Amino acid sequence: MDDATPKERRTFLTVILGGVGAVVAAVAGWPLFRYLSPIDKGSAEDLVRVARQEVAVGGAHFFSYQGRPAVLLQPSAGEFLALSAVCTHLGCIVKWVDDKQEFLCPCHGGRFSPAGQVLGGPPPTALESYPVSLDGEDILVG
Amino acid sequence: MNPYKETVDWLDRRIGIRALLHQQLTGYLLPRNINIWYTMGAVLMAMFGLQFLTGILLLVYYVPDTEKAFASVTMIMNEVPYGWLIRYLHVVGSNLIIVFLLLHMLSVLYMGSYKRPRELTWVSGFILFNLGLVFCLTGYLLPWSQLSFWATTVATDAAGAIPIVGDFLIEFLRGGPSVGEATLGRFFALHVMGLPMAFLALVGFHLFCVRRIGISAPPFGEEYQPKLTYGFGHEEHPNGVPFHPHYTVKDLAVVFFALALLVAITFYAPWLFIPLDALTPADPFTTPEHIKPEWYFLWAYQTLKIFPSEFLGLAAQGAAMGFLAMLPFIDRGPERRPVKRPIFISLYLLGILLFVGLSMWGHYS
Amino acid sequence: MMRLKMMRRVSAVILACLLFLPLWVQAEETVCLQCHAGLEERLSAPVGQWRGSIHAQNGISCHDCHGGDPTDFEMAMSPERGFIGVPEYIEVPEFCGRCHLGVKEDYLASAHGKALELWGPQCVVCHGNHAVEKATIDLINPDSCSRCHEYERAAQVKQIISATEATLVELEASVADLHRVGFDMQRLREDLFSQRNSFRRLFHTVAPERIKKQTAEFDAGLATTREQIEDYEDSVEKRKIAGGAVVVLLLLGGCVALLIKRTFHDEEG
Numbered sequence: 001m002d003d004a005t006p007k008e009r010r011t012f013l014t015v016i017l018g019g020v021g022a023v024v025a026a027v028a029g030w031p032l033f034r035y036l037s038p039i040d041k042g043s044a045e046d047l048v049r050v051a052r053q054e055v056a057v058g059g060a061h062f063f064s065y066q067g068r069p070a071v072l073l074q075p076s077a078g079e080f081l082a083l084s085a086v087c088t089h090l091g092c093i094v095k096w097v098d099d100k101q102e103f104l105c106p107c108h109g110g111r112f113s114p115a116g117q118v119l120g121g122p123p124p125t126a127l128e129s130y131p132v133s134l135d136g137e138d139i140l141v142g
Numbered sequence: 143m144n145p146y147k148e149t150v151d152w153l154d155r156r157i158g159i160r161a162l163l164h165q166q167l168t169g170y171l172l173p174r175n176i177n178i179w180y181t182m183g184a185v186l187m188a189m190f191g192l193q194f195l196t197g198i199l200l201l202v203y204y205v206p207d208t209e210k211a212f213a214s215v216t217m218i219m220n221e222v223p224y225g226w227l228i229r230y231l232h233v234v235g236s237n238l239i240i241v242f243l244l245l246h247m248l249s250v251l252y253m254g255s256y257k258r259p260r261e262l263t264w265v266s267g268f269i270l271f272n273l274g275l276v277f278c279l280t281g282y283l284l285p286w287s288q289l290s291f292w293a294t295t296v297a298t299d300a301a302g303a304i305p306i307v308g309d310f311l312i313e314f315l316r317g318g319p320s321v322g323e324a325t326l327g328r329f330f331a332l333h334v335m336g337l338p339m340a341f342l343a344l345v346g347f348h349l350f351c352v353r354r355i356g357i358s359a360p361p362f363g364e365e366y367q368p369k370l371t372y373g374f375g376h377e378e379h380p381n382g383v384p385f386h387p388h389y390t391v392k393d394l395a396v397v398f399f400a401l402a403l404l405v406a407i408t409f410y411a412p413w414l415f416i417p418l419d420a421l422t423p424a425d426p427f428t429t430p431e432h433i434k435p436e437w438y439f440l441w442a443y444q445t446l447k448i449f450p451s452e453f454l455g456l457a458a459q460g461a462a463m464g465f466l467a468m469l470p471f472i473d474r475g476p477e478r479r480p481v482k483r484p485i486f487i488s489l490y491l492l493g494i495l496l497f498v499g500l501s502m503w504g505h506y507s
Numbered sequence: 508m509m510r511l512k513m514m515r516r517v518s519a520v521i522l523a524c525l526l527f528l529p530l531w532v533q534a535e536e537t538v539c540l541q542c543h544a545g546l547e548e549r550l551s552a553p554v555g556q557w558r559g560s561i562h563a564q565n566g567i568s569c570h571d572c573h574g575g576d577p578t579d580f581e582m583a584m585s586p587e588r589g590f591i592g593v594p595e596y597i598e599v600p601e602f603c604g605r606c607h608l609g610v611k612e613d614y615l616a617s618a619h620g621k622a623l624e625l626w627g628p629q630c631v632v633c634h635g636n637h638a639v640e641k642a643t644i645d646l647i648n649p650d651s652c653s654r655c656h657e658y659e660r661a662a663q664v665k666q667i668i669s670a671t672e673a674t675l676v677e678l679e680a681s682v683a684d685l686h687r688v689g690f691d692m693q694r695l696r697e698d699l700f701s702q703r704n705s706f707r708r709l710f711h712t713v714a715p716e717r718i719k720k721q722t723a724e725f726d727a728g729l730a731t732t733r734e735q736i737e738d739y740e741d742s743v744e745k746r747k748i749a750g751g752a753v754v755v756l757l758l759l760g761g762c763v764a765l766l767i768k769r770t771f772h773d774e775e776g
Contacts, residue, residue, distance in 0.1 A: 006770040013767045020760040027753055031224035035199060039221060220691040230689070383771070391768045398761030402754050409750025413687055421686060 048141045055080065055139065060096035065130060065141055069093050072132075072139060075101075075114050082141045083116045084128040094127070103127070166353075171382035172389050173359040179249035180357070182242055184393035185400045189239050190341075192404075196232040197334065204284065206330040208323045211286035212423040230412040231404065236278055237415045238404055240438045243271050251469075251490055254478030255358040259371050261470035263351040266344055268467045273341050278436065280333040283326060289417055291424035292433045294329070295321045303452030320426065361478035368476040434505070441497050444504030537577035539569040556637035572602065599629040609708040617712045628655060642707070644672045663715050668706075671722050674729050675703050681736050690739055695732065702728055 004012070048065050050072055055061040061072045062085060069085040071094075085093050092107035102119060103112035111119040116127035133140045153159040172180075203222055205214040218225035247267070250256055256264035283294045298315045302308040317324030356377030359366065383389060407414060419430045435443045442459055449455035465472070473486065480487050544554045557563050562571075570577040575590035577583065584590045594602040600623065604611025607630075614620045619628050633646050644665065652661040678699055686692040706725050710718050 006773040010767055010770040013763050013770070017760065017763045017767065020756060020763060024753075024756055024760065027756070031227055032199070034223035035225060035228060036202070037223070039223075216691050219689050226689055388768070388771050391764050391771075395761045395764035395768065398757050398764060402757035402761065405750060405757060406754045409747055409754070412689070416689070418687070421689075 046142050049135070050139045050141065052134075052137050052139055058101065059098070062093075063141075070130065070141070071096065071103075072141070073114050080132045080134070080139055081114060081116075082130040082132045082139075084130070086127075087123055088118075088125045088127065089121070089123040167386035167390075168384045170385040171379045172357050172385055173379045173382050175360050175363055176357065176383075176389065177360055178392075178396065179245070179253070180389075181393050181396040182246035182249065183352070185397055186239065186242050186246060187345075188397045189235055189242060189400065189404070190345075192401075193232060193235050193239065194338065196228050196235065197338075199228045200232060201334060206284065206326055208286055208326055208424070211284060211326065215285040215287075227408070230408045233415055234404055234408045234412055236281060237436075237438075238400070238407070239274060240278065242400070243274050247271060248494070252480060252487075253358070253361055254480075254483065254486075256470045257476065257478060258470065258474065259355055259374070260351070260358065263348060263355065264470050265467060266348040266351060270341070270344050270348060272463075273337060273344065275438065277333065277337050277341075278438070280329040280337065282436070283321075283329045284333065285420065286326065286424045287420045288422040288424055288428075288430050289419035289433070291321055291426065292419070292429055293435055294325065296433065297435065297439075298325075300446060300452065300456060303446075303456045305453060322426070358478075361480070366479065368478060370476045437501060437505070440501040440504035444500040444507070447504070447507070537568055537570065538580045538583050539573075539575070539577055542580065542583070543569075553637040560637060560639050561641045562639060596626070596629065597623060599631055603630045609704055610711050613708045614711045617714065619711075619713055643676075644669055660713075660715065664710060664713060664718060667715060667719050667722055668710050671706060671725050671729065674726070674733070675699070675706065678729065678732060678736060679703070681740065685736070685739050685743070688743065695735060698732060702732070 046066070048063065048070075050061065050063055055072045055074045057074045057077050059074065063070055063072065065082070065084075071083050071085040073081045073083070073096075075081065087094050087105040087107065087110050089105065089108060089110050092105050094103040094105045094110070094112060097104050101114060103114075104110070105112075105121065105123070108122050110121035110123040112123070112127050113119055116129050118124075118126055130141050150159060200218065203214055203218050203225065205211055215229070218229055220226075250264070250267070279294075279297060283290045298312055298321065301311040301315055304311060313319060315325075316322070317328050354376065357379070358377065359379065361368075415436075417434075419433065422430075434440070445459055446452055446455035449458060475483075477483055540554055543551055545551065553569075557569070562568075568577065569575075573591050573593075574588070575583050575585070576588040579588070582588050584592070591602075600611055600614060600620065604614075614630075615623075621627070623629060633651060634640075634642065647661050647665040649658040649662075652658050682692050682696050682699060686696070702725065706722075709721055709725075712718065
């Protein structure tokens with residue numbers, strides 16, 4: 001210490017202080033990041049249960065699947081389909097048009113078949129579909 | 143090519159940054175014998191900054207609804223990662239801020255720095271202190287615990303002692319005949335929006351006054367002479383030390399120590415500031431036993447109890463606070479050296495004893 | 508002059524503080540307590556005894572057991588308002604059992620309960636009445652039990668339940684501590700509360716063989732609860748270590764800043 005001039009000492013100490021500051025910032029940053037990150041609710045919500053009577057034959061039932069809008073269809077008695085209701089174009093929610101038995105996106109006129117295939121308009125890909133199984137009077141999605 | 147120099151050059155050509163920095167930092171000279179109490183301002187700025195940050199973060203999950211507030215705070219404490227840390231920092235921070243505000247005020251009083259020409263600095267600072275207390279009072283209600291509910295009930299009830307308008311005032315403060323949804327709404331708005339705005343504006347004014355008038359030299363040492371000022375003049379300290387880096391590094395050191403204290407209490411003893419009643423949801427039909435205000439309101443609580451009527455108690459509090467607010471206009475001599483102001487210093491010590499004594503009395507009664 | 512006036516004003520305030528004694532505001536009390544407190548010893552003693560009891564702590568007042576109207580002096584002890592008064596010796600289990608349902612059931616089926624008509628022990632013989640305290644295992648002791656019979660069998664029961672009982676007490680204390688530092692303990696507390704009630708029911712049967720058999724089941728249940736509590740306690744310890752590290756870091760930062768400040772002094776000599 002005796003050999004170093006105050007200026008040299010200062011430079012050295014400033015580097016240490018900068019280091020301490022950086023570590024403090026990092027230590028403070030991690031809780032901040034975790035605090036604001038979405039809370040993981042676990043896998044209990046993976047399966048969604050919908051009562052069978054909610055879905056009419058030829059009708060559509062909208063529900064929430066893993067936090068996103070989804071839709072259940074019953075094209076013919078006993079046959080169930082689950083699709084994402086989010087249009088693949090710009091993320092609007094598609095509408096079910098009963099008369100035509102197809103989906104219409106109200107934003108830019110994208111059209112989808114009951115199986116989710118693009119029938120027309122700007123959507124680049126088909127609607128995502130989810131596995132469906134039956135459990136007594138309930139439909140299980142996921 | 144030095145990117146740092148490039149940036150500064152670029153800024154210098156646009157807004158004259160070098161002259162500005164020189165004027166405000168390196169060329170801004172402070173008295174040589176400036177002491178540790180002058181760092182309280184920086185510590186308070188850091189602590190308030192942290193309150194703003196943690197407060198905004200709490201707002202992400204808090205729900206200002208009497209049915210949901212307590213549950214949302216419980217969720218912050220138990221489910222949100224590090225939510226407990228953010229909330230405890232906010233709670234402990236608010237208490238430490240009151241401590242530092244008191245220290246700041248006491249040092250200014252002791253050194254007579256509130257005197258002419260710094261009356262406006264004092265008055266704005268005193269209002270800031272009161273804003274701090276209102277911050278605490280309004281924030282206290284938000285978790286909607288038994289403590290929140292009853293502390294607010296008792297605090298707003300005190301306004302009823304004012305003649306004629308008392309009853310109206312209670313209802314006005316509460317937004318209804320008793321503490322409820324309406325009270326939570328107005329306290330919430332005040333706590334997260336009204337007070338912060340007023341606070342920022344006032345801090346701006348306070349700092350402007352400090353800078354514009356110049357730092358007061360500590361009234362110690364042989365070279366100190368009381369000065370009578372008439373016209374406006376910035377107090378210069380030609381042989382002083384530059385604000386930056388000589389003094390900022392000292393500010394920084396004390397800020398570090400204050401933060402260490404904050405973190406230590408937050409991690410090891412947060413319950414110091416969280417009575418048991420704060421852990422039970424509010425129940426408007428059951429008053430808990432021994433409800434006491436926070437430590438910084440104990441003196442007021444005890445004053446109300448010892449006077450024969452609530453009105454007299456309230457009047458005494460008002461007189462004491464009014465007297466403090468108006469102090470620079472009452473105590474107008476130029477002398478700032480404590481040894482030459484025996485009467486003031488005796489009163490000063492008596493005042494501190496009274497505050498501590500009343501608080502202890504309030505705590506143990 | 509100014510200062511003198513100031514001093515006078517402040518000393519007036521101090522004088523006022525010394526002169527006026529605090530005004531005590533009494534909490535509102537039921538008419539039962541107000542009236543009985545002033546009666547002869549036999550009738551006033553229960554008031555003081557009750558004040559220190561677990562019932563008082565939990566807000567269970569006179570009328571909750573004895574009935575009547577706690578707000579009306581005239582009608583307080585009128586049967587019309589549900590006043591029951593003092594139960595006969597044999598009625599006590601029913602009297603207490605209105606709240607302590609489970610224990611009553613197991614007690615009535617026990618050797619103690621079956622002997623009730625022959626002046627066998629009922630609730631207050633062991634627990635006391637107005638001064639009832641939070642029940643602990645120490646209620647089973649030679650002095651108390653040998654008022655009626657040999658202590659041996661009681662000692663046997665006490666020995667079987669003591670470990671589990673100690674665990675219950677310990678876990679309850681841990682839960683209270685965790686609650687104090689801000690954890691939401693409602694689920695665990697309810698869980699423990701129900702385990703404790705079932706366990707205490709069990710040993711009111713005073714049948715050593717049965718108690719021994721079922722105590723093992725309770726121990727298993729409590730072990731699961733203990734694991735959950737220990738998870739919380741672990742995280743408390745981890746927080747303290749992390750917090751300690753941050754405090755050290757901040758103190759280090761403060762000290763380095765002070766050292767930098769010193770270099771300026773040294774430069775100026």
